[in-house]
Amino acid sequence: MDHKEIAAMCKALGDPTRARIVQFLLDCCCEVEVGEGGEVRSTEGPTAGQVCCHVTGSETVTSTISFHLKELRNAGLVSVEKRGKYMECKINRDAVAKLADFFNDAKTRSGCC
Amino acid sequence: MDHKEIAAMCKALGDPTRARIVQFLLDCCCEVEVGEGGEVRSTEGPTAGQVCCHVTGSETVTSTISFHLKELRNAGLVSVEKRGKYMECKINRDAVAKLADFFNDAKTRSGCC
């Protein structure tokens, strides 16, 4: 099935640096802006540089973060989109949903022991 | 929260061999026996040898499976209990529940983007 996919996502999440990246993206995700008309809209995701800054404590090892972002993107967990000069990073909602579904199923299945 | 714990479990699940072990244990978990009185009871978990047999295709690399079982146990995902000459392997229900909860939360959090 998509056990391969689930395993790949788990593997991606298994690295501490990548786990922090995902955590940060989830946090950013919940910040919303209120527009002039009062409408609520979500902010854009952080740039790769902001992720780097936050995760490595303002060190400038961008290549390492770039490597991990690629890994997360390959696993389908994160989408990285070019926005002018910057790269916008976002959690992939569908991927998280898939993980949630998988473990919900596993939970009910493990319930019969 | 137990962010470390979640990451450790994900890491454990990230290895293909361990993913197959967990898959197998989940499958075994759902097999039930009907007792003489008609009552339903779950069967015991498989032994380490049975896990090895199933996962490696009847090869006899028990040391490798033992290594992975230890890894899964350290991550809290599996419990391995001595039963006479054998070791009985079981999925840890609480661990699976924790993962489910974590990703359910992440799912709702990612929902606001």
Next chain:
DNA sequence: AGGTCGTTTCTATAATTCTAGAAATGTATG
């Protein structure tokens, strides 16, 4: 066009993890 900035790719090295044989441990059985 030239320069700066954000990011990726390339490269080499360091670190971690996986694998499996061999020996060791513990447990039942003859």
Next chain:
DNA sequence: CATACATTTCTAGAATTATAGAAACGACCT
């Protein structure tokens, strides 16, 4: 008690993965 069996620990080697500097790329600005 000796033997067979199930599993673990020890060991070394293979394979994978992470790290970070350097160079390269592309986009913006003047």
